[in-house]
Amino acid sequence: MAASITVLPQAAGWAVVCGLGFFFAAFMIGLSFIQQRYTNRSIKDTDEFASASRSVKPGLVAAGIVSAWTWSSTLLQSTSVTYKFGVSGGYAYAAGATLQILLCSIMACKIKLNAPFCSTYLEILKVRWGKLLHCIFLFFALATNLLVSSQLVVGGSAVASTLTGIPVLAAIWLIPLGVACYVLVGGMRATLLADYTHTVGLLIVIFYFFFKVWVTSPEIGSVSKMVELLQTSNDIQNNAAASPLTFRSLEGSVIFLIINIIGNLGTVFCDQSYHQRSIASNPATAARAFLLGGSAWFAIPFLFSMTMGLSARGLLYSGNPLMPALSAADVSAGLPAPAAGVALAGKGGAVAVLILLFLAVTSASSAQQVAVASVLTFDVYKPYIRPQASKQEIFIMSHAGVVIWAIVMGVFGTIFHYAGISLGWLYLAQGIIIAPAVVPVFCGLVWKRTNRIACLVAMIGGVICGLVTWIVTAAALEGEVTVASTGKDYPTLAGNVVSLMASAIITVVGSLLKPETQDHFVLTRSINAPADVVERMNAHSSRNSTSSAASPASPEAEKTNLDAEKTSPAAAYTVETIDYVKAAGLNADELRKTLRLTSWVSVIASFVLCILIPACLASRRVWNATGLAAYIWIGFVWLIWTTLAVGILPVWESRRELAAILRGIGKDLTGKNGKYQEAKEKNASS
Numbered sequence: 154m155a156a157s158i159t160v161l162p163q164a165a166g167w168a169v170v171c172g173l174g175f176f177f178a179a180f181m182i183g184l185s186f187i188q189q190r191y192t193n194r195s196i197k198d199t200d201e202f203a204s205a206s207r208s209v210k211p212g213l214v215a216a217g218i219v220s221a222w223t224w225s226s227t228l229l230q231s232t233s234v235t236y237k238f239g240v241s242g243g244y245a246y247a248a249g250a251t252l253q254i255l256l257c258s259i260m261a262c263k264i265k266l267n268a269p270f271c272s273t274y275l276e277i278l279k280v281r282w283g284k285l286l287h288c289i290f291l292f293f294a295l296a297t298n299l300l301v302s303s304q305l306v307v308g309g310s311a312v313a314s315t316l317t318g319i320p321v322l323a324a325i326w327l328i329p330l331g332v333a334c335y336v337l338v339g340g341m342r343a344t345l346l347a348d349y350t351h352t353v354g355l356l357i358v359i360f361y362f363f364f365k366v367w368v369t370s371p372e373i374g375s376v377s378k379m380v381e382l383l384q385t386s387n388d389i390q391n392n393a394a395a396s397p398l399t400f401r402s403l404e405g406s407v408i409f410l411i412i413n414i415i416g417n418l419g420t421v422f423c424d425q426s427y428h429q430r431s432i433a434s435n436p437a438t439a440a441r442a443f444l445l446g447g448s449a450w451f452a453i454p455f456l457f458s459m460t461m462g463l464s465a466r467g468l469l470y471s472g473n474p475l476m477p478a479l480s481a482a483d484v485s486a487g488l489p490a491p492a493a494g495v496a497l498a499g500k501g502g503a504v505a506v507l508i509l510l511f512l513a514v515t516s517a518s519s520a521q522q523v524a525v526a527s528v529l530t531f532d533v534y535k536p537y538i539r540p541q542a543s544k545q546e547i548f549i550m551s552h553a554g555v556v557i558w559a560i561v562m563g564v565f566g567t568i569f570h571y572a573g574i575s576l577g578w579l580y581l582a583q584g585i586i587i588a589p590a591v592v593p594v595f596c597g598l599v600w601k602r603t604n605r606i607a608c609l610v611a612m613i614g615g616v617i618c619g620l621v622t623w624i625v626t627a628a629a630l631e632g633e634v635t636v637a638s639t640g641k642d643y644p645t646l647a648g649n650v651v652s653l654m655a656s657a658i659i660t661v662v663g664s665l666l667k668p669e670t671q672d673h674f675v676l677t678r679s680i681n682a683p684a685d686v687v688e689r690m691n692a693h694s695s696r697n698s699t700s701s702a703a704s705p706a707s708p709e710a711e712k713t714n715l716d717a718e719k720t721s722p723a724a725a726y727t728v729e730t731i732d733y734v735k736a737a738g739l740n741a742d743e744l745r746k747t748l749r750l751t752s753w754v755s756v757i758a759s760f761v762l763c764i765l766i767p768a769c770l771a772s773r774r775v776w777n778a779t780g781l782a783a784y785i786w787i788g789f790v791w792l793i794w795t796t797l798a799v800g801i802l803p804v805w806e807s808r809r810e811l812a813a814i815l816r817g818i819g820k821d822l823t824g825k826n827g828k829y830q831e832a833k834e835k836n837a838s839s
Contacts, residue, residue, distance in 0.1 A: 158477060158488075158495045159318045160503050166317030169511050170324055174331025177347060177515065181335040184346050190828050191817040192810070211442035212802035213345050214434040218254060218446030219799050220348035221426050221520035223355060223453055223513045224301065225308030226580050229487025231454035233577060235462025236479075236489040238405030239389055239397025240776070240784060241767075243458030245405050247451050248766070249413030252759035253421035254447035256595075259755055260422070261431035261439040262748040263599045266741065267674040270681040272531045274428040278597050279536065280680060281673040282605040289612055290597075291532055293590035295525070297423040299565060300583045302329070302521045302558070306566035308576040309514035311486050316495075316503045325566035332518040333559035337552055344519050345433070351516035353800050356792070358509040359457050362494070362502075363789060366460045370497055372468060372475070376782040382467030393773040397466055398781060400770035408642050414763065415649040416584030418591045426524035440751040449798040451762075452791035457490075459788060465493035485577035485640070518562070526554030578640040585623050585648040589615025589656035596660055601672045607663025611656040619652025 209217075227250075234242030260274075268277045275294060279287035310324035336344060366373050373379050380398065387395045391403035400406055421427050431439045466489075468476035475496040479489060491510075494502035530551045535542055542550070569579070593608035624634055626647040631638035638644065776784070804811070820827030 158315060158492050158503070160495055160500050161317045161507070163318045165504070165507070166313050166319030166324070169317075169507050170313060170319065170327045171331065173508075173511055174327065174334065174515070178331070178335040178338065180350070181338045181344075181347060185338055187814060187818075191814045209345060209430075209433050210803070210806040211434065211438040211445055212799065212806045213349060214430050214439075214442035215446035215449060216349045216352050216799040216803050217345040217430050217433075217520070218427065218443060219450045219453070219795070220352045220355075220516040221430070222250070222254060222421075222446070222450050222517075223352070224305055224517045225312070225510055225514050226304050226487070226576055227454045228457055228509060228513055229308050229312065229490055229576060230580050231458035232462040232465070232490040232493075233484050233487050234405065234409055235458040236466050236484060237389070238402050238409065239383075239392060239399065239466075240459065240463070240781070241392075241400045241402040241405030242409065243455055243462060244400075244767070245410040246413060246458060247453075247455035248762040249410050250417045250454070251447050251451045252414065252755075252763055253417050254427070254443055254450060255755040255758050257421055257427055257431070258440040258443035258447070258751045259748065260428070260595065260598050261434070261443050262744060262751055264428065264431055265439050266744045266748070267598070268677040268680050270679075271432065271677070272681060273425055273432075273527050274594070274598060275425070275528060275532045276680050277677045278594075279532070280677045281597060282608070284536075286605055286609055287532070287536075289609065290590065290594065291528070293419075293423050293587055293594075293612065294425060294528055294532075297420055297583075297587045298425070298521055298525050298528075298558070299561070300579060300587065301420055301424060302518065302562045303565045303569055304576055304579045304583075305514050305518050305521070306562050307569050307574070307579065308487050309510055310566065310570070311576065312488070312491050312510050313507065315488060316491055316507050321570055322567060325570060326563040328514055329518055329522075329559040329562035329566075332515050333522060333555050336519050336522050336555050344523055345430075347519065348516050349799070349803055351512045354512045355453065355509060356796055356800060358505050358512075359453065359460075359792065361505060362460050362497075363456060363792070365497055365502075366464050367785065372473060372497060373464060376785060377778040379463060379467055380776075380778045380781055382471045383463060386466050386470030388470075394775050396775045397463070398776040399774065400767065401773050404642055406767050406771055408646050410763065410767065412581055412584065412642075412646055412649050415588050415653045416580065418653070419584055419587030422591045422594045423587050424524065425528050426520040429520075429524050429527060440747050444751065444754060445798055445802075448758075449795040452788060452795045456785075456788035456792050459785060461490045461493045464497060465489040468493065468496050482575065485575045487576045521562075522555045522558050525558040526551050529554040529557065573636055575640075578636060581640060581645040582623075582648070585619045585645070585652050586616065588649060588653040589613075589619065591653060592657040592660045596664065600664070601674055602664055602668035603660070604664040604667050604669055607660050607667075610663070611659035614659055615652050615656030618655040619648045622651040623648025 227246075231243050231246040234246055236242070238245075264271065264274065264277070271277055275287060275290055278290050306325050306328050309328055310321050313319050313324045314321045335347065367376065367379075368374065373382065383397050386397060389395050389397055389402070392405070393399040393401035431443065434442050465476065465479070469479065473496065477492055477496075479492060483489075483492075491503065491506045494506035496502070498505065530547055534550045535547060539546065589612045593603075593611055596603040597608065623639060623644055627638045627641065627644035628634050630643055631641060774780075817827030
């Protein structure tokens, strides 16, 4: 099948994989030069490289979230499940992967409130619970990054090879190494700006395919023609009337939705790349950025999968000679999207799909590399290898981490390729491995009563229970334990559910039975605090200690202090640690109000997307042209909102900074010195 849609020459594959990689490297160099010369942010600063000095505005953070969450599977797997299950598949993918971003806004608020200067979420857990649990959380974090990174290179290389004939191994290695080249010269802020350009490019290509399929294509061209084509493909088991035009689908609306929710809870909650964006965001708007990004992202997999997945199915089952036959392996590899692109627009469609996938893969890969570099630097190198590392050493290590992870991506992409493991298998199985850390991570960041022993048992026990359930179910239902049998719906469903629920029950019940009595968040607020802030807090502490010594302490107070000292040496802090939050430019009361509002919005929106809407649409009715038209045009309007939120808003928010940069460039072009610092000094002296 792959040979039948290899419509582009190998030169096109090399041009996209290598040429666009070098283009973005040059683009990053240009951004870095502009940032260094015309702004007050230096890419030579470790904090700026890793977390953009925690000053990014919500629109750009939202664009970065959309970019980081738009993997190759966002476009390929969503199209495959729409091809397999019909209209319910694309919705299940989009809804089941949106609620995690919405819920992540709660953690974003808590991170800003409880650790305003941290570099990774793992630092918070280390201070709370010590090295043992930190190492276990570290394992799950890196396992998450490994699974996500592998999906990116496996899916991207498969499509590049299918469309152009480029060797799969070449694509597997060139994609991560090319991304590393531009990440190394930019850092977090430049990466977010590159993410913005990626996101805009993605939206342009999706709009192109939307109008091609639903308006101009001679093969389809209208909703009524699509319905006519799809009526020839009524062979989906467990769908109402076996039709793709119904929401009553056991595999799509129920099984895949559950697997999707559980797997993606792990890939968001345990992945530093999303916490990195909350850390990098402007402190006062971190939660808003996640809500904005989550609402904007939904339309991308939803509308793209509806457009390409239904097109592939309609063209194939109507006997259109332009659409090749698709095997189960092809569908699992995510090939319905490129096949539909070629059938609809020939070489132009192939080029559009190739560029679309490259933008998705490179933007998400850059997020993975920056995130892992931060984890390796702040959670491995600094605490365990060189605790007294200088800023220069940390800066070097953060860059080395990018290169290390690019190599790891290539190695594991090669392993999975030779093992015959596809994008679809990785996507369905990921939750079994990483879901046991979801509830411990969430509770560890937001709930001061969470019990450390319960979390330890939950993570280890959850993995064991999930793996055993997965393998036993595959053996019982399929009669064998192979890559194919373990990738079936029911084994992956059982493994995912048991992994998450076993861990959740142990964590919550254990914490309720024996809650932790000490609020460790008073310790986490000082993580990575600037030296002047620490000195000011220590001076405050000394004054409080002096005043306390002047008046005798009650026996109850002495006992409380003694218990606190026994719990942790750092617990001797007697300062009002909320002052660290104020030192970060935050208002604790406003943050708490934002947290309450964010929690309600996230929970209600998640309920509506994942339960209420599927329940309301799960009638036995098979949609006609009017029903499908409403469905598609709602997606189109939502994509316009996405364009406004992550395409227009970042430019509007940064209009003053952009104007200042343009003024600086104008001064340089006219022979004046437009460098930021000198301009600032002139203003100060005038």
